[in-house]
Amino acid sequence: MEAQFVYIGLAAAFGVFMAWGIGSNDVANAMATSVGSKVLTIKQAILVAASFEFLGAVLAGGEVTSTIRKSIVDASLLSDTPELLIYGMLSSLLAAGTWLLIASRNGWPVSTTHSIVGAIVGFAAVGIGVDAVSWNKVGTIVISWVVSPLTAGFIAFLIFASVQRLILRQEDPLAKAKRYVPVYIFLAAFTITLVTIHKGLKHVGLDVDLRDSYLLAIGLSLAIALIGAYAIQRIKPSPKIEKKQHFYTVERVFGVLMIVTACSMAFAHGSNDVANAIGPLAAVFSIAQTGLITAESATPPWVLLLGGVGIVIGLATYGRHVIATVGEKITQLTPSRGFAAELAAATTIVIASGTGIPVSTTHTLVGAVLGVGLARGIEAIDLRVVGRIFVSWVVTIPAGAFLAIVFFNIFKIVLP
Amino acid sequence: MANLLSNIFGTSPVRPLEKHVDIAYRCTRKLAPFFEAVVAGDWDKASAVRNDIYELEHKADNLKKEIRLHLPKSLFMPVPREDLLELLLVQDKMANRTKDVSGLVLGRHMAIPEAIAENFLIFVQRNIDAAKQARKSVRELDELFTTGFRGAEVTLVSSLIEELDRIETDTDDRQAELRAELFAIEDGLAPVDVIFLYRVIELTGEIADMAERVGRRLELLLSH
Numbered sequence: 225m226e227a228q229f230v231y232i233g234l235a236a237a238f239g240v241f242m243a244w245g246i247g248s249n250d251v252a253n254a255m256a257t258s259v260g261s262k263v264l265t266i267k268q269a270i271l272v273a274a275s276f277e278f279l280g281a282v283l284a285g286g287e288v289t290s291t292i293r294k295s296i297v298d299a300s301l302l303s304d305t306p307e308l309l310i311y312g313m314l315s316s317l318l319a320a321g322t323w324l325l326i327a328s329r330n331g332w333p334v335s336t337t338h339s340i341v342g343a344i345v346g347f348a349a350v351g352i353g354v355d356a357v358s359w360n361k362v363g364t365i366v367i368s369w370v371v372s373p374l375t376a377g378f379i380a381f382l383i384f385a386s387v388q389r390l391i392l393r394q395e396d397p398l399a400k401a402k403r404y405v406p407v408y409i410f411l412a413a414f415t416i417t418l419v420t421i422h423k424g425l426k427h428v429g430l431d432v433d434l435r436d437s438y439l440l441a442i443g444l445s446l447a448i449a450l451i452g453a454y455a456i457q458r459i460k461p462s463p464k465i466e467k468k469q470h471f472y473t474v475e476r477v478f479g480v481l482m483i484v485t486a487c488s489m490a491f492a493h494g495s496n497d498v499a500n501a502i503g504p505l506a507a508v509f510s511i512a513q514t515g516l517i518t519a520e521s522a523t524p525p526w527v528l529l530l531g532g533v534g535i536v537i538g539l540a541t542y543g544r545h546v547i548a549t550v551g552e553k554i555t556q557l558t559p560s561r562g563f564a565a566e567l568a569a570a571t572t573i574v575i576a577s578g579t580g581i582p583v584s585t586t587h588t589l590v591g592a593v594l595g596v597g598l599a600r601g602i603e604a605i606d607l608r609v610v611g612r613i614f615v616s617w618v619v620t621i622p623a624g625a626f627l628a629i630v631f632f633n634i635f636k637i638v639l640p
Numbered sequence: 641m642a643n644l645l646s647n648i649f650g651t652s653p654v655r656p657l658e659k660h661v662d663i664a665y666r667c668t669r670k671l672a673p674f675f676e677a678v679v680a681g682d683w684d685k686a687s688a689v690r691n692d693i694y695e696l697e698h699k700a701d702n703l704k705k706e707i708r709l710h711l712p713k714s715l716f717m718p719v720p721r722e723d724l725l726e727l728l729l730v731q732d733k734m735a736n737r738t739k740d741v742s743g744l745v746l747g748r749h750m751a752i753p754e755a756i757a758e759n760f761l762i763f764v765q766r767n768i769d770a771a772k773q774a775r776k777s778v779r780e781l782d783e784l785f786t787t788g789f790r791g792a793e794v795t796l797v798s799s800l801i802e803e804l805d806r807i808e809t810d811t812d813d814r815q816a817e818l819r820a821e822l823f824a825i826e827d828g829l830a831p832v833d834v835i836f837l838y839r840v841i842e843l844t845g846e847i848a849d850m851a852e853r854v855g856r857r858l859e860l861l862l863s864h
Contacts, residue, residue, distance in 0.1 A: 256646070393791020470783050470793075553646035560786075593648060600718035600788035604650035608714040613648075 228512040230639070231310050235512075238317035239505035239527075240534040245324035246336050246497055247538020249546060251277060253586050254493050256550035258486035261562045263479045266547055270539050272483075273490045278532040280494025280577075281502070284420045287580030288496050289523055292503025293510075295361045295580070296341065297348045302356070306511050311639060312351060313504035315631030316343035316624075320500070323624050328542075332616050335584035339624035340500040341365060346625025347632040365581060369617075372572050372583040373591025380568035380595030383408075387560055388599065391474070401477040402456055408563070409452040409484050413445035415571045416488045420495075423578030448484065455480045471560075478559035485566035492573035493585045494535075500582065502531035557593070561601050565592040587617065651710040653717075653724055654782050660703045660731055661778040661854070667696035667735040668771040668847055674742050675764050679757045683749060690742050697739040704732045718788060719861050727857040731778065733850040734771050741843040748836060753829060756821045763814045763844065770811060770848035773804040777858055784861065794862050801855040808855075811848040815841060 255269040264272065302309050320339040327334040341362070348356040387408075391400040418441035421432055432440065459480075461473040506523045557565065569585070569592040576583045590613060597605045670693045677685035707728055711721055744750070752760050777800040780793065787793040818841055826834045 388788050388790065392787045393793070395792045397792075471786050550646040554649050556649045556652055558786075590648065597716060602649070603652035603654050603717065603785050605648055605716040606650040606712075606714055607716050608712075609647045 227639075231314070231508055231512040234314055235310075235317065235505045235508035236530060238314060238321060239501050239530055240537075242317050242321040242324070242336075242340070243498070243501040243531045243534025244538035244541075245321050245328070246501060247535035248542030249324060249328050249538075250336050250497055250585055251490070251493060251535060251539055252543035252546035253550065254489050254589065255486065255543075256547045256554065257489070257557055257562045257566055257589075258482055259547050259551035260554040260557055261475075261479070261482060261559045263482045263559055263562075264486060266544055266551075269486070269547055270536075270544060272486055273539055273543075274532075274536045276487045276490035277494035277498065277535055280491035280496075281498035281532060282528055284423065284491070284495035284574065284577050285499050285502075285528075286523070287423065288499035288577050288582050289503045289506060291361070291365075291580040291582060292340065292344070292499050293507040293523075296344045296358060296365075297352075298356055298358050302352065306515060307639075308352060308636075310508050310511055311632055311635040312344070312347040312628075313507045314639075315347055315628045315635055316340060317501070317504045318631050319343040319346075319627035320624055323620065323627055327616075327620075334616050334620045335586055336497055336500050337582045337584045338369070338617065338620040340504070341582060342621035342624030343628035344504070345621075346628040350625075350629045351632040351636075368576060368581045368583050369587065372576060372588045373594075375591075376568045376572040376588045377591040377595030377598070378568075379571060380564050380592040381599045383568055384561065384564040384596045384599040384601045387564060388601070392471070392560065397471065397474045398461060398477070401474045402459075405456055405477050405481050406449045406453040408481050408567070410445050410449035412481070412484050412488055412563075412567050412570075413448040414441055416491060416574055417441040417444045419574045419578045420491075452480050452484060471558075475559050478563055482559045482563045482566070485563045485570060488570040488574075489566045489589075492570040492577065494532075495577035496573050496583060497585055498528075498531045498535065501534060502527050505530070556603050561596050564596050564601070565589065568592040568595060584617075587613070650712070650715045653707055653711055653728075654785050656703060656707045656710075657724065657728060657731070658779050658781055660700060660707065660728060661775045663696055663700045663703060664731050664735040665771045665775040667693055667700060668738045668768050670696065671738055671742065671764050671844070671847075672761075672768060674745075675752070675761055678745055678750070679752050679761065681751070683746075686746055690746050693738055693742050697735045700732055700735040704728055718785065723857065723860055727778070727854065727861070730850050730853040730857055731774070734774070734847055734854070737843055737846045737850060741840055741847075744836065744843065745840060750833065750836060750840065753822075753825060753837075755825050756818060759814070759818055759821065760841075763811065763818055763841070766807065766811045766814060767844055767847040767851075770804065770807045770851035773800065773807055774851035774854040777801055777804060777855060781858075789862060797858065797862060801859055804852060804855040808848045808852040811845055815845040 251273050255273050258264045259266055259269050297309065297312065299309060320336065320343045323339045324334065324336060345357055345362055390404050391397050394400045418437065421437040421440055422434070456477050459473065459476050465472045502523070506527050509524065509527060569589040572588050573583060573585060593602070594605065594610065596602055670689055674686055674689040674693065677689060708725065711725065713721070715721060777797060780797045780800065783793050784797060819838065822834070822837055
């Protein structure tokens with residue numbers, strides 16, 4: 225009985241630590257785009273992030289949580305020694321959290337998803353046995369890490385190319401922007417709500433059939449688009465500033481759109497990355513409580529809450545500085561570009577979340593930014609940095625795995 | 641703390657290029673008060689203006705170096721890096737020619753013969769106009785980047801460059817007239833002065849030539 229409390233207590237502490245790491249770095253990256261384009265202030269960004277991350281985790285995060293929790297490790301091998309899985313999940317959380325902390329300190333661009341998956345695979349393959357890893361599932365996840373930035377890049381390219389054709393290259397871009405931006409708002413809201421309703425709601429106990437989910441998504445998105453259209457109509461051109469910067473008012477119209485995509489981005493991130501912290505926590509909790517590995521208990525709400533709270537603390541303590549520094553340096557990402565990148569990334573991530581695949585938000589966003597760049601949308605992209613991202617991408621997995629193995633062996637000795 | 645997302649974006653050369661052409665233009669603009677002082681024989685004033693020209697030319701030079709430093713080969717841009725560097729170079733030459741001609745005139749305390757003074761001042765002004773039009777064209781660079789070098793903005797810039805060409809042709813015509821006028825009176829002047837007067841007219845005319853080349857470089861960007 226006492227051991228259970230130790231396990232759950234440790235898991236909660238490590239989970240919050242990991243969530244703190246996510247909030248201070250990953251979420252900050254996702255929100256910085258909106259702050260950099262001056263659509264949101266830092267305070268507003270934290271507010272948006274806190275609420276939509278949480279919504280995303282609760283409404284659409286179920287599939288990924290369950291993947292992290294029970295699909296990577298083949299638990300049937302461990303039915304006699306459930307405590308091994310507990311040690312493993314604890315060490316994975318601690319390893320990924322530690323690696324995130326080290327990486328953040330040194331400014332290395334790493335992915336929370338890559339580190340947690342690397343850690344889980346590491347402890348399972350080395351600590352338990354190569355057979356303990358569901359290699360099929362891991363293979364799918366690794367392929368998705370290549371596919372998701374490519375997909376996001378492709379979508380971003382298409383979105384931005386359409387913006388150029390329909391709005392920016394026209395004689396009267398402002399009139400065209402006012403006409404088409406509500407349509408983009410509708411599209412953004414529609415993808416996110418549809419995937420959420422279709423894939424996510426059954427995890428919170430609501431089952432909506434396909435036709436109803438389409439109707440509901442269309443209705444919600446129309447409402448959001450109408451509010452957006454109203455806000456856009458109220459934007460008046462300011463000829464004085466426009467003399468220097470012709471697209472000033474046009475960008476302000478895109479700013480309205482970017483508020484919607486910023487919410488989508490936070491939602492998408494919540495639906496995918498919060499699971500990195502709460503998946504292992506949920507696994508520890510269910511095993512410690514029932515003593516069984518195969519127990520089909522739902523993820524308890526307080527676990528989700530803990531993940532959400534950890535992220536918000538991370539955002540408020542460390543993340544706000546990251547948002548500020550990143551935001552200052554990415555002024556090239558004006559609302560017309562930033563929205564395209566965010567919408568493409570959010571769509572890709574939410575779809576991945578719906579199918580239960582943990583992808584890297586940061587890398588997907590990078591893919592989307594490169595897509596906008598390929599559509600000649602960005603003034604200068606430093607390819608050396610892109611190269612470095614690929615390296616850190618590869619390094620993170622063994623690093624997470626190595627740390628997890630070390631912690632796993634320590635826990636085996638130290639814990640009851 | 642270095643950060644992944646922010647570092648993906650290199651330093652954009654667009655705003656600095658616009659700033660550079662602005663400094664180069666403000667440098668050439670000083671030629672008007674400079675030559676007015678020269679024609680009036682006020683060498684103190686001319687020397688003071690000449691110092692301003694030096695300062696602006698130096699400023700343009702420094703900015704040029706800084707822009708080059710921030711344009712590593714690893715940058716991925718919508719237009720070739722070489723074309724932007726060439727644009728920067730010809731922008732800078734507008735300021736260089738201004739410095740050269742003012743230095744020559746001040747150094748030799750050259751008087752502009754009264755017979756051609758009026759036309760010469762108009763000729764100088766037209767060269768400044770060319771530089772101004774070059775600035776106006778380059779100032780559209782950020783809008784061109786915004787639209788990805790297509791559509792209505794390209795038409796606008798093309799028309800700006802056409803106007804620049806017209807101004808440059810006008811300076812050519814005036815330069816030919818000015819030389820003819822100088823030829824008519826050159827027997828009455830000291831031979832060395834005459835040689836240098838031709839040189840001054842030529843150097844001044846090169847400001848418009850450089851402005852025109854700014855237009856050509858911009859046009860190259862449009863065709864990408």
